[in-house]
Amino acid sequence: MRPATAHRPLLRRVPWRDLVPMRRVEGVAECLHPLPWLALSWWLAAHALWPVALAASFMMFLTALRLNHEAIHGHLGFTKVGDRRVMHLLSGLMLGSNNAVAFNHLRHHAHNGTPLDLEGKAGRMSGWRVLLYGPVFPVEMHVDAWRHGTPALRRRMLVDAAANLLTIAAAVVSPVARYHVAAMLLAQCLTAFFAVWITHHDTEHDGLGARTQRSRLVNLLTYNMFFHLEHHLFPAVPVKRLGRLARRMDAAAPEVAARAGRVL
Numbered sequence: 001m002r003p004a005t006a007h008r009p010l011l012r013r014v015p016w017r018d019l020v021p022m023r024r025v026e027g028v029a030e031c032l033h034p035l036p037w038l039a040l041s042w043w044l045a046a047h048a049l050w051p052v053a054l055a056a057s058f059m060m061f062l063t064a065l066r067l068n069h070e071a072i073h074g075h076l077g078f079t080k081v082g083d084r085r086v087m088h089l090l091s092g093l094m095l096g097s098n099n100a101v102a103f104n105h106l107r108h109h110a111h112n113g114t115p116l117d118l119e120g121k122a123g124r125m126s127g128w129r130v131l132l133y134g135p136v137f138p139v140e141m142h143v144d145a146w147r148h149g150t151p152a153l154r155r156r157m158l159v160d161a162a163a164n165l166l167t168i169a170a171a172v173v174s175p176v177a178r179y180h181v182a183a184m185l186l187a188q189c190l191t192a193f194f195a196v197w198i199t200h201h202d203t204e205h206d207g208l209g210a211r212t213q214r215s216r217l218v219n220l221l222t223y224n225m226f227f228h229l230e231h232h233l234f235p236a237v238p239v240k241r242l243g244r245l246a247r248r249m250d251a252a253a254p255e256v257a258a259r260a261g262r263v264l
Helices: 024-032 034-046 050-072 080-094 098-110 119-124 127-133 136-148 151-173 175-200 216-221 228-233 239-252 254-259
Strands: none
Touching: 024 034, 024 050, 034 050, 034 175, 050 080, 050 098, 050 175, 050 239, 080 098, 080 151, 080 175, 098 119, 098 136, 098 151, 119 136, 119 175, 127 175, 136 151, 136 175, 151 175, 228 239, 228 254, 239 254
16 A cells, blocks of 8 residues: 555645645745855865865755756746756756656656665665665666656657766866766765665555654755655655645644654
8 A cells, every 4th residue: 555545544634735836936946055065065176175075065966856856846836848957957967867867756656665666676775785786776767767768758868968978078177077077976876875765764564655854953954855754745745845744744643753764
């Protein structure tokens, strides 16, 4: 039984529809989140402050993941074409094809915990195994999207590949761009652990399928990305409003959140 179905009687108590609409100006604000971290990481790299630069790059990748996630779910207040343009731009910045990520992420929601859930595969591994699997994860995601996606998806993946080539071409002439490419490749190899495993591990038998986090400080530092149970139960709600949704869940259906595992 899918989590949202299993807990539907309780979840009907939670008011959420007013949290869904997003104005375009809010979507533009979402697009700004990665930029300060990107600029900081480049400045630090230019001054050879590598450990701090990597920390800034991690935050840039995190905020870019959030932005890409919102584009996938249509949470930016843009048109579908606008959402795809965001994914194309982020593909060049993060490397890889975010349209391939979108294909697998939507299947993750539709088939959570089943053999069709390639994205969630990492959540069913042990921690050490998922770290070893990390470099394979983005490759499998891209191959699966190309093999099972529509011709339109394959065309979007080719556009993403062109954006990747532009970034790699910049790395030929710019040391900072070379640092950025290396940092993004490392981030891609760790995505299975940070974006999937820590929010899904050991959830096979709780009837929920995802974890959550209630620490305000942790959620502030992670841009609400650890309200993952809330996202799975109410995928129409934008990430920026998941904190409000969590408080409503705690008030209206405390049994659900009480059963959930915690992130970190």
